[in-house]
Amino acid sequence: MPSSSPSPVLHAGFANGTLTFVVDGPLDSNSTGAAWRQADRALHQNRPDAVVFDATRMTYADGAGVALYVHLRDRLFSDAIPFHARGLAGNFRLLLDEFPPDALEAPWRLRQPPSFFESVGRSTFSVLKDAAAQLAFTGELVVNLCRAMAHPRSVRWGDTWLVVERAGVNAFPIVALIGFLVGLILAFQAAIPMKQFGAELFIADLVGMSVIRELGPLMTAIILAGRSGSAFAAEIGTMSVNEEINALTTLGLPSARFLVVPKVLASLLLTPLLTVFTNLFGLLGGLLVMASLGFSPIAYLNELKVALHFGDIPSGLFKSLVFGLLVAGIGCLRGLQTGNGAAAVGESTTRAVVGGIVLIVLADGLFSITYYYLGI
Amino acid sequence: MCEAIIRVDSLTAAYDREVVIDDISFVINPGEVFVVLGGSGCGKSTLFKHLIGLYKPVAGTILIEGDDIARAEGDLRLRILRKIGVAYQSGALFGSMTLLQNIRLAMEEFTDLPDEAMTLLARMKLKLVGLGGFENYLPGEISGGMQKRAAIARAMALDPKILFLDEPSAGLDPVTSADLDALIKRLARTLGVTFVVVTHELPSIFAIADRVIMLDKRVKKIVAAGKPADLRDHSEDPRVRQFFNRESSV
Numbered sequence: 001m002p003s004s005s006p007s008p009v010l011h012a013g014f015a016n017g018t019l020t021f022v023v024d025g026p027l028d029s030n031s032t033g034a035a036w037r038q039a040d041r042a043l044h045q046n047r048p049d050a051v052v053f054d055a056t057r058m059t060y061a062d063g064a065g066v067a068l069y070v071h072l073r074d075r076l077f078s079d080a081i082p083f084h085a086r087g088l089a090g091n092f093r094l095l096l097d098e099f100p101p102d103a104l105e106a107p108w109r110l111r112q113p114p115s116f117f118e119s120v121g122r123s124t125f126s127v128l129k130d131a132a133a134q135l136a137f138t139g140e141l142v143v144n145l146c147r148a149m150a151h152p153r154s155v156r157w158g159d160t161w162l163v164v165e166r167a168g169v170n171a172f173p174i175v176a177l178i179g180f181l182v183g184l185i186l187a188f189q190a191a192i193p194m195k196q197f198g199a200e201l202f203i204a205d206l207v208g209m210s211v212i213r214e215l216g217p218l219m220t221a222i223i224l225a226g227r228s229g230s231a232f233a234a235e236i237g238t239m240s241v242n243e244e245i246n247a248l249t250t251l252g253l254p255s256a257r258f259l260v261v262p263k264v265l266a267s268l269l270l271t272p273l274l275t276v277f278t279n280l281f282g283l284l285g286g287l288l289v290m291a292s293l294g295f296s297p298i299a300y301l302n303e304l305k306v307a308l309h310f311g312d313i314p315s316g317l318f319k320s321l322v323f324g325l326l327v328a329g330i331g332c333l334r335g336l337q338t339g340n341g342a343a344a345v346g347e348s349t350t351r352a353v354v355g356g357i358v359l360i361v362l363a364d365g366l367f368s369i370t371y372y373y374l375g376i
Numbered sequence: 377m378c379e380a381i382i383r384v385d386s387l388t389a390a391y392d393r394e395v396v397i398d399d400i401s402f403v404i405n406p407g408e409v410f411v412v413l414g415g416s417g418c419g420k421s422t423l424f425k426h427l428i429g430l431y432k433p434v435a436g437t438i439l440i441e442g443d444d445i446a447r448a449e450g451d452l453r454l455r456i457l458r459k460i461g462v463a464y465q466s467g468a469l470f471g472s473m474t475l476l477q478n479i480r481l482a483m484e485e486f487t488d489l490p491d492e493a494m495t496l497l498a499r500m501k502l503k504l505v506g507l508g509g510f511e512n513y514l515p516g517e518i519s520g521g522m523q524k525r526a527a528i529a530r531a532m533a534l535d536p537k538i539l540f541l542d543e544p545s546a547g548l549d550p551v552t553s554a555d556l557d558a559l560i561k562r563l564a565r566t567l568g569v570t571f572v573v574v575t576h577e578l579p580s581i582f583a584i585a586d587r588v589i590m591l592d593k594r595v596k597k598i599v600a601a602g603k604p605a606d607l608r609d610h611s612e613d614p615r616v617r618q619f620f621n622r623e624s625s626v
């Protein structure tokens with residue numbers, strides 16, 4: 001917000017083809033804005049043969065005042081109009097000496113927005129490059145996980161348990177809440193049509209099947225992506241900005257072993273566990289609705305037993321295992337890909353969450369098809 | 377000498393219960409280059425952050441041209457802040473903006489200069505610190521020493537009366553560091569800017585300082601004050617002697 005402008009300090013007078021600027025008062029960052037516009041206007045209107053800059057009554061000038069002088073001098077120079085100064089104070093001259101004509105070389109690098117074709121090309125290239133990076137990262141991750149299996153003592157278990165605690169134990173309340181609400185909502189939504197056919201008992205089938213086979217693993221994974229995928233990306237991203245990743249690398253400690261393996265291992269451990277809790281609370285939500293419709297818990301449980309096959313539970317848990325791997329993997333990858341600066345960390349975090357959710361849904365689609373043909 | 381531009385009275389600074397600076401007083405005169413020195417951990421940065429109003433003193437006052445920076449609020453606080461420019465130890469440039477945008481930011485917010493004027497002015501500031509041509513670089517794309525100079529250019533954006541520099545020459549090569557010292561001297565002379573500089577580089581101290589104060593970690597007070605050459609040649613205090621003679625003892 002510009003501060004309130006004082007009375008004008010620049011007075012322009014035009015006589016015999018000579019434009020005279022008289023500065024009366026201080027020429028500082030408060031007054032120069034108005035003076036600048038005034039000077040430009042006067043030059044434009046009068047088309048002088050010569051210009052005089054009279055600073056006899058200038059009481060004070062800061063960088064902005066000097067900038068105005070430099071601006072006038074260089075502009076008139078390029079128009080081949082003589083420019084004279086009068087009464088420049090000693091320290092004004094001293095500062096002016098820092099900026100002889102042509103002192104300001106042109107910026108070395110121009111930042112122009114790319115053309116349409118260039119940006120299409122760049123986007124295509126970056127999508128392909130990203131696919132390649134994901135593939136390479138997956139390969140590296142698999143190798144590192146295999147190595148971790150072969151040499152369990154090389155794994156940093158301390159870090160791993162810390163991640164289990166932060167991403168798993170601390171996620172328990174939110175996972176329980178979401179699971180419970182999903183079960184509750186599903187049951188309520190189903191209650192309306194089921195009632196028309198007097199088939200309320202089958203709400204149990206619906207809740208049981210959809211929570212255990214589909215929604216439990218899916219919701220857990222999405223919560224994990226939002227809570228922990230983002231945290232992984234932000235943590236590794238900040239380390240990358242601070243050159244901590246470089247420090248690890250030059251110490252001969254590959255970032256994959258130090259940062260990625262503990263996070264991925266922890267996610268592999270905790271996602272199925274969290275999913276069990278989501279399922280449990282989802283079923284509880286269904287139970288509540290059924291109870292409010294007048295069914296006993298025993299009836300609900302019996303119906304669940306009929307509806308669910310033994311294979312449903314492990315197939316859901318296996319899915320969640322894969323989801324956990326994807327979420328942790330993409331979180332770490334985006335973190336490692338972080339560019340420069342604080343904004344880059346934010347971008348990585350976003351990309352981790354979005355990428356995680358997209359991968360979860362894609363994988364879920366693949367699972368549905370596979371399970372269908374396997375008859376699970 | 378005329379009225380002090382900064383007056384510190386019985387300042388005590390602490391983190392939680394741990395007192396770092398215990399009841400110190402000093403004044404800084406307009407136009408002088410004032411250097412705060414002392415060993416690492418003696419509270420230089422703590423004092424620095426109190427002077428620029430980031431931390432509030434536990435006791436005592438800090439007056440900038442008569443206004444208490446720690447207790448000022450609203451418009452008054454803004455007016456005090458416009459008198460000072462700060463270059464932080466790490467540079468603290470905004471990473472997602474080019475150098476030109478970093479310097480223009482404050483101008484855009486606080487002046488009504490035309491766009492062209494702000495760009496010219498920002499480029500002149502960069503030129504002053506020897507970064508002409510680097511307008512469109514991001515902080516991440518230039519070296520640490522260049523970032524420090526860019527930070528000084530940003531601190532000068534609104535032509536403050538007082539420039540605060542925290543360890544400006546730390547991490548710079550001797551030539552760049554000497555250039556920076558010359559720049560500080562030149563600005564103090566041409567613009568009449570008052571400099572408050574934290575540093576422990578001896579060559580810098582002798583090149584720029586009109587007056588210094590020396591803090592001590594153990595007693596938490598000022599153990600010496602005056603012209604650097606006087607302290608070097610005449611001080612009896614072993615801590616001061618050790619500080620000024622460490623170069624020769626190496």
Ligand SMILES: Nc1ncnc2c1ncn2[C@@H]1O[C@H](COP(=O)(O)OP(=O)(O)O)[C@@H](O)[C@H]1O
Binds near residue numbers: 416
């Ligand atoms: N944020 C903080 N919280 C607690 N103690 C601090 C903090 N910052 C500095 N200190 C302590 O205050 C003392 C002075 O630190 P500092 O002002 O940074 O010293 P200098 O800049 O002279 O090296 C040190 O003992 C340091 O441990």
Ligand SMILES: [Mg+2]
Binds near residue numbers: 420421
């Ligand atoms: Mg410090």
